[in-house]
Amino acid sequence: MSNYYEIIFSVLQLTSVLDSMAYFTVVFACLSGYLFLTVLANTNNILFNGDYEFIDLTYPFDKNTIYWPDSRSFEFTKKIGAFQNDGSWYASNEFSAGEHGGTHIDAPYHFKVNGKYVGDIPLDKLIVPLIILDVSSKVNNDSNFVLYKHHLDYMLNDNFGKPCFLIFKFGWSKFAGDRTKYLGVNKNNTLNFPGLSEEVAEWITSSYKNVVGLGVDTASVDPGSSTDLPVHKIAAKAGLFNVENVKLDQPVPEYGCTALILPMKITWGSGAPLRLVAICPKQIPLNF
Numbered sequence: 001m002s003n004y005y006e007i008i009f010s011v012l013q014l015t016s017v018l019d020s021m022a023y024f025t026v027v028f029a030c031l032s033g034y035l036f037l038t039v040l041a042n043t044n045n046i047l048f049n050g051d052y053e054f055i056d057l058t059y060p061f062d063k064n065t066i067y068w069p070d071s072r073s074f075e076f077t078k079k080i081g082a083f084q085n086d087g088s089w090y091a092s093n094e095f096s097a098g099e100h101g102g103t104h105i106d107a108p109y110h111f112k113v114n115g116k117y118v119g120d121i122p123l124d125k126l127i128v129p130l131i132i133l134d135v136s137s138k139v140n141n142d143s144n145f146v147l148y149k150h151h152l153d154y155m156l157n158d159n160f161g162k163p164c165f166l167i168f169k170f171g172w173s174k175f176a177g178d179r180t181k182y183l184g185v186n187k188n189n190t191l192n193f194p195g196l197s198e199e200v201a202e203w204i205t206s207s208y209k210n211v212v213g214l215g216v217d218t219a220s221v222d223p224g225s226s227t228d229l230p231v232h233k234i235a236a237k238a239g240l241f242n243v244e245n246v247k248l249d250q251p252v253p254e255y256g257c258t259a260l261i262l263p264m265k266i267t268w269g270s271g272a273p274l275r276l277v278a279i280c281p282k283q284i285p286l287n288f
């Protein structure tokens, strides 16, 4: 037994670079069968060292927020906003809205009867590596564009296997200020905006690719003109969630960011408003 303490003591002497309190904690943790990694690395030292930035990919919720035609829009009611008798200010409001409008999540339950509700989607699917697939130059503002597998040839088999969230950039955020243009509302009340093909949805959800969710900078993962919504059905069947109306009007690195996909935790929700944030390595502006 005394040998045992001698060994620990000599190890402590050898590791003068380590803070001895921290070292004791590690030794204690190892002996008790736990290792508290927070002793060795601090998330804050990484996130706030100036090398990373937080990018908001969320549209604000107000009277301009775009909702699906058959859905209740965002209704905001000012209830109280007044100085009180003692001179202090007090404000409190109410809101109501459909689940599927603005920047929002579709839970698998949206299109699968025993799929997960919003409240059941675990955090390890909501905080994941982000990959942005910029196909906007192929779309070229065409509201009838449908994304097929051959458009993605350059990234086939690239980066897959690890859990990740894919956002498809159709270049549609620039129309977000004009609801008619963004949704492509026609005289006959049909919609027209770009989307994914059934083929791409099948490819993404097939076997080895560990994609946990699909995002788009349009109002739906299916093309606006779709009536049977196969991409929604295929994604839900595979347990994926969708994120629609991603705000992509600023440059975001295609690789290397982490997505924080944090919906309101509505217990039985088929969808919910979402705050979508990317944590990205800082982009260094190139000035010539």
Ligand SMILES: *[C@@H]1O[C@H](CO)[C@@H](O)[C@H](O)[C@H]1NC(C)=O
Binding pocket: 140, 141, 174
């Ligand atoms: C796409 O639409 C934007 C905004 O209306 C416009 O500035 C741009 O020139 C268009 N691009 C093409 C290729 O037509």
Ligand SMILES: *[C@@H]1O[C@H](CO)[C@@H](O)[C@H](O)[C@H]1NC(C)=O
Binding pocket: 186, 187, 188, 190
């Ligand atoms: C509605 O109008 C658009 C273009 O204006 C057309 O492409 C589409 O086929 C029409 N849909 C129906 C159901 O008539």
